[in-house]
Amino acid sequence: MMSETHSAVAAAQLRIEPFKVACSGCNLRELCLPLGISEAELERLSSMVATRRSVARGEALFRVGDPFASLYAIRAGFFKTSVSSEDGRDQVTGFQMAGELLGLDGIGTDRHTCDAIALEDSQVCLIPFHQLEDLSREFSDLQRHFHRIMSREIVRDHGVMLLLGSMRAEERLAAFLLNLTQRLRTRGYSASSLVLRMTREEIGSYLGLKLETVSRAFSKFQDEGLLEVKQRQIHVLKPEGLQALVNGSGC
Amino acid sequence: MMSETHSAVAAAQLRIEPFKVACSGCNLRELCLPLGISEAELERLSSMVATRRSVARGEALFRVGDPFASLYAIRAGFFKTSVSSEDGRDQVTGFQMAGELLGLDGIGTDRHTCDAIALEDSQVCLIPFHQLEDLSREFSDLQRHFHRIMSREIVRDHGVMLLLGSMRAEERLAAFLLNLTQRLRTRGYSASSLVLRMTREEIGSYLGLKLETVSRAFSKFQDEGLLEVKQRQIHVLKPEGLQALVNGSGC
């Protein structure tokens, strides 16, 4: 496992590389596409997911207009997705971490409708979409799980709409931080100590705020003793204080 | 067809009724789930979609927490979907019209995560989801089309995020009106004359604005000669003027 990780890092400059760990041996199995499927399915899925790709920090996994052929399961790293309007304003639509799926936006039109940019050196597993459809016609558990993933993405988007449409700046940042720590905890990381992989501007874009507003909100949280902020190093001191903000007791 | 519509309206008080028109004879076929599938598939889909339900104006088709079992294809009428936070603020996440699908939010957790409320007396066709999954394992065209529908919903949500995160009040309303007229045109209605089925407050909730702001934006558009507004009766005089706003030339 350790040597595996090491060799992967060593080969990081290769854009496309043969696959080294089957889904069955991947420590993200419980978070990723293979969740809750049988041995036989897992076997077939593993053989389908035959290539991996490395994406350096700042590079695009795909961009608006790129032909869609595969979904991408994040094996390691961190991404943002963003859309933009004709006149150049852009909106970060999400941040994705290990075990999460990228590329669902492309299914509808066979072209990607957003950019996916790596916020740190990352690796993704390619899941050829036609093959996934074929396989999910064979295995109802896989089919079901894939449908759940898409549906949850829709539900997540609704949550972001609620945030953008009805919350104030500090509530938004609190909700964002709680969401991040929640997802990190699921992955076995500390819930209280985290390193942001994105800039204030990217957070602001996601939350519908300007970077100065994000910065001020961080400072305010620090003054109130909810957080310790050192650039991108965040220590959450009072998660319940953040939760209270989200729940609107701060009105 | 006329008598069909008539009897349906007469039976509107019945909540659940036997199905009278198969998908193959439905004039929404080209907009709805059956799009682009073979005769054999259409036959099977029709027999699966065996019940219809009437929902009176103001009533809920489903609510947060309701068990999920079916998707709903809107046969006639108009709906809104909304989510709400713990402290009661709620956010309209979409408006749905004939030929569109409701209920995708429920797949992920087997419970609905939003409310779907009829904004006028409406009828929906029930699509039992397990049966749809079964059928889409048999027919790859149906499978593919269903995946496209889900993906497009995700892409639509991204568009709403862009709107909520980066547009100003008048841009939001312009984008909203253009989207509505576009969808009405697809259904054979005039692109210039429409009757809003929702209140200013519901529009405001969807757009992340207060009802007064929506009202003022309507008045402004009228003053500028872009629209004629009489309560919920809207005549679009200069669609290109609205388009220009969305494109950001107004900055």
Place this chain on the structure above:
DNA sequence: CGCGAGCTTGATGCCGATCAATGCATGTGG
């Protein structure tokens, strides 16, 4: 006719955007 829900319009205030200056960390070339 009178009630009430929904819409319009005005006056005021506040939150977050904008503009601007400074600080801080990292990297690069002389």
Place this chain on the structure above:
DNA sequence: CCACATGCATTGATCGGCATCAAGCTCGCG
């Protein structure tokens, strides 16, 4: 190793768009 550039973050001062509060208006309906 220092000087300098660069990208990102912080903080302050000011401004503007939208929310808020408030008052009347319109229209459908019992």
